[in-house]
Amino acid sequence: MKGISEDAAALLQGLTYEAIRHPxxxxxxxxxxxxxxxxxxxxLITVGTSACGQGAGSLASMxxxxxxxxxxxxxxxxxxxxxxxxxxxxxxxxxxxxxxxxLFFRNVTEANAEKLFRSLILKKKIPEDxxxxxxxxxxxxxxxxxxxxxxHPFFRGQTRRIMKNFGILDPFSIEEYLAxxxxxxxxxxxxxxxxxxxxxxxxxxxxxxRGGAGFLTGVKWKETLSxxxxxxxxxxxxxEGDPGTYTGRSIIESNPHRVLEGxxxxxxxxxxxxxxxxxxxxxxxxLERLEHAIAEAGACGLTGENILDSGFxxxxxIRKSAGAFxxxxxxxxxxxxxxxxxxxxxxxxxPSEKGLYEKPTVVDNVETLANVPDIxxxxxxxxxxxxxEKSRGTKILTVSGNIRRTGIVEVAMGTPFRTVVExxxxxxxxxxxxxxxxxxGPIGSCFPDPLLDTRIDYESIREAGSAMGSGGxxxxxxxxxxxxxxxxxxxxxxxxxCGKCIPCREGTRHLHEIIARIARGRHTESGNDxxxxxxxxxxxxxxxxVIRETSLCGxxxxxxxxxxxxLRFFREEFEEHVFERHCPAGVCRNLEKPS
Amino acid sequence: xxxESEIISLLKKYQPVRENLIPILLALQEKEGFxxxxxxxxTARYLGLSTGKVYGVATFYNQFRFRKKGKWELRLCLGTAxxxxxSGKLLEFLRNELGIQPGETTADGLFxxxxxxxxGVCGFAPVLSVNGTVHSSVTEEKIRNILKxxxxxxxx
Numbered sequence: 146m147k148g149i150s151e152d153a154a155a156l157l158q159g160l161t162y163e164a165i166r167h168p169x170x171x172x173x174x175x176x177x178x179x180x181x182x183x184x185x186x187x188x189l190i191t192v193g194t195s196a197c198g199q200g201a202g203s204l205a206s207m208x209x210x211x212x213x214x215x216x217x218x219x220x221x222x223x224x225x226x227x228x229x230x231x232x233x234x235x236x237x238x239x240x241x242x243x244x245x246x247x248l249f250f251r252n253v254t255e256a257n258a259e260k261l262f263r264s265l266i267l268k269k270k271i272p273e274d275x276x277x278x279x280x281x282x283x284x285x286x287x288x289x290x291x292x293x294x295x296x297h298p299f300f301r302g303q304t305r306r307i308m309k310n311f312g313i314l315d316p317f318s319i320e321e322y323l324a325x326x327x328x329x330x331x332x333x334x335x336x337x338x339x340x341x342x343x344x345x346x347x348x349x350x351x352x353x354x355r356g357g358a359g360f361l362t363g364v365k366w367k368e369t370l371s372x373x374x375x376x377x378x379x380x381x382x383x384x385e386g387d388p389g390t391y392t393g394r395s396i397i398e399s400n401p402h403r404v405l406e407g408x409x410x411x412x413x414x415x416x417x418x419x420x421x422x423x424x425x426x427x428x429x430x431x432l433e434r435l436e437h438a439i440a441e442a443g444a445c446g447l448t449g450e451n452i453l454d455s456g457f458x459x460x461x462x463i464r465k466s467a468g469a470f471x472x473x474x475x476x477x478x479x480x481x482x483x484x485x486x487x488x489x490x491x492x493x494x495x496p497s498e499k500g501l502y503e504k505p506t507v508v509d510n511v512e513t514l515a516n517v518p519d520i521x522x523x524x525x526x527x528x529x530x531x532x533x534e535k536s537r538g539t540k541i542l543t544v545s546g547n548i549r550r551t552g553i554v555e556v557a558m559g560t561p562f563r564t565v566v567e568x569x570x571x572x573x574x575x576x577x578x579x580x581x582x583x584x585x586g587p588i589g590s591c592f593p594d595p596l597l598d599t600r601i602d603y604e605s606i607r608e609a610g611s612a613m614g615s616g617g618x619x620x621x622x623x624x625x626x627x628x629x630x631x632x633x634x635x636x637x638x639x640x641x642x643c644g645k646c647i648p649c650r651e652g653t654r655h656l657h658e659i660i661a662r663i664a665r666g667r668h669t670e671s672g673n674d675x676x677x678x679x680x681x682x683x684x685x686x687x688x689x690x691v692i693r694e695t696s697l698c699g700x701x702x703x704x705x706x707x708x709x710x711x712l713r714f715f716r717e718e719f720e721e722h723v724f725e726r727h728c729p730a731g732v733c734r735n736l737e738k739p740s
Numbered sequence: 741x742x743x744e745s746e747i748i749s750l751l752k753k754y755q756p757v758r759e760n761l762i763p764i765l766l767a768l769q770e771k772e773g774f775x776x777x778x779x780x781x782x783t784a785r786y787l788g789l790s791t792g793k794v795y796g797v798a799t800f801y802n803q804f805r806f807r808k809k810g811k812w813e814l815r816l817c818l819g820t821a822x823x824x825x826x827s828g829k830l831l832e833f834l835r836n837e838l839g840i841q842p843g844e845t846t847a848d849g850l851f852x853x854x855x856x857x858x859x860g861v862c863g864f865a866p867v868l869s870v871n872g873t874v875h876s877s878v879t880e881e882k883i884r885n886i887l888k889x890x891x892x893x894x895x896x
């Protein structure tokens with residue numbers, strides 16, 4: 146094989162038909178130890194440079210480290226990594242000294258990078274004020290008296306499976322992924338399982354789609370596999386349009402090969418030879434890493450013709466999308482890949498029967514596919530042991546808004562929201578009161594304090610009148626106004642409604658108008674306006690129910706969820722707006738007369 | 741006629757099939773900064789579609805723009821996290837400061853103001869992207885400084 150490193154070539158030897166049936170050879174385990182940092186000879190500095198890190202200025206810190214290394218210690222290694230998940234403490238850097246565990250530091254700005262380098266690398270002294278903790282078992286020896294990052298409140302309550310190596314491995318290095326057992330699941334599937342066994346294993350694990358509806362992935366794959374069509378497709382939905390959600394982006398930026406491995410296994414399982422990844426053209430960091438990963442996997446023979454000598458071939462294409470919220474819906478996404486307006490079409494026929502170019506198609510989102518390699522490698526039992534009876538495994542949530550620690554959190558299904566808000570993310574800063582948690586973006590619903598004990602699994606969330614959605618969590622505190630938030634969310638939905646079906650197109654426009662009227666002051670009204678305002682408030686619930694029952698796709702059906710749940714839990718706040726024309730949070734400034 | 745041939749040479753890098761419509765429009769927009777009438781005509785002719793179809797697709801997606809953009813593109817995120825952290829007020833501030841509405845460009849062609857549904861950097865809300873560089877946890881003060889720096893840089 147041309148154009149790949151010696152390490153990669155050696156590690157690929159471990160993926161052959163014979164090799165996976167034998168214990169790992171000494172040579173390969175030696176390379177693994179070296180690449181995972183267990184037998185490090187020189188200091189290693191890693192800087193988290195996914196989009197969040199870059200936003201916090203991690204590129205400048207990296208250049209500073211680079212300059213310092215050139216000047217003081219040319220043998221040290223500088224590496225980019227993905228995101229550890231603790232967004233609010235970015236830029237985050239890791240430093241591993243030879244023979245020791247890796248240490249993680251927070252708030253490594255340009256100035257702090259210099260401080261860190263001078264004190265730790267040159268004087269072997271740990272600057273405690275920047276320390277997050279040490280990564281257990283990352284090196285041969287522990288730092289005495291330094292806490293493990295697993296004891297940090299942010300990481301303590303989490304169960305990191307997909308995110309295990311986030312912020313630790315270099316997303317530009319297929320060698321590092323291979324050294325951590327990457328592509329072993331693909332090798333196992335290709336060399337020892339039939340496609341229907343792969344589907345069966347995924348079904349037995351109970352993996353459900355992480356994009357929203359929560360359909361059993363294995364069942365969907367089986368249906369596609371059983372279709373006799375010669376041409377089938379796999380689509381990886383990385384087109385994240387949900388404000389407040391960046392799960393897919395962070396998985397791709399932190400560990401792109403994991404997604405590619407999941408796609409390859411999915412394609413093998415359903416009998417597809419072409420896969421598309423739909424991703425926003427604007428997500429330049431993700432795109433760059435994904436393109437790099439696909440090229441690497443191609444060079445290593447892990448995509449392309451006759452993968453690992455198994456006779457299975459797969460081409461993975463990136464398809465840049467131009468951004469439309471409704472393209473999270475699978476049928477709309479298929480239309481957009483065909484070069485049309487991304488409007489959904491009624492199901493059935495489901496994509497597993499008639500999808501892209503009228504051929505059977507599997508559409509899975511990034512998080513779902515990232516779960517696949519572990520299930521195949523470790524067996525369905527291990528995956529199914531986590532979570533609740535009907536919702537297995539873990540769920541990744543992106544937590545933002547008015548909360549102390551923002552970031553990406555992976556918890557076992559069944560964990561209560563309260564654990565995430567209060568323990569992992571540290572509650573509301575500044576002594577303010579928690580108001581509500583918005584789950585699932587604009588088409589989700591709100592969870593006030595009493596509902597925080599709801600467990601994070603498909604059934605409990607449905608019982609609470611909401612939908613899992615893609616796992617975006619935005620936290621509101623008492624300074625946020627529910628009416629104002631609702632007005633904002635409905636404006637978003639109204640803009641993003643594709644316009645195909647009337648309940649959604651006209652209904653969401655009316656919903657937005659009604660809420661906007663509530664937040665309007667007397668001084669802006671004339672004639673019958675005040676009467677109409679009341680009349681529309683009376684119609685609000687009825688309208689919401691009609692939209693919910695008659696819309697074509699998930700966008701319309703779930704659009705009124707937020708209105709209904711806000712009315713249920715924050716009725717008093719609405720009434721105060723409607724009757725008193727007063728906003729208790731002081732946000733709706735149009736209500737009061739301008740002085 | 742120079743511009744026209746540049747469009748065509750870019751078009752020829754793609755197979756003339758409909759599934760390439762969005763990638764083509766994205767590539768042309770990246771090159772020219774916006775989708776001109778000329779681009780829409782040429783693309784439609786190249787793919788054998790009506791200009792209306794091409795325009796229909798282009799207007800469906802958020803990322804396409806049909807007006808020339810300023811030298812500095814300010815894109816304020818209005819995602820949920822940014823909203824609860826006060827991006828609404830920042831938009832008002834930018835409107836007043838630049839004297840333009842979202843989607844418009846200042847008369848001197850220096851700034852254009854855009855909004856985004858979500859830039860995906862929710863952990864640092866509110867965020868403002870300036871020609872693709874994300875500035876995190878922005879305040880009126882920070883934005884004022886950013887604008888000042890750009891203006892001074894342009895004068896020098």
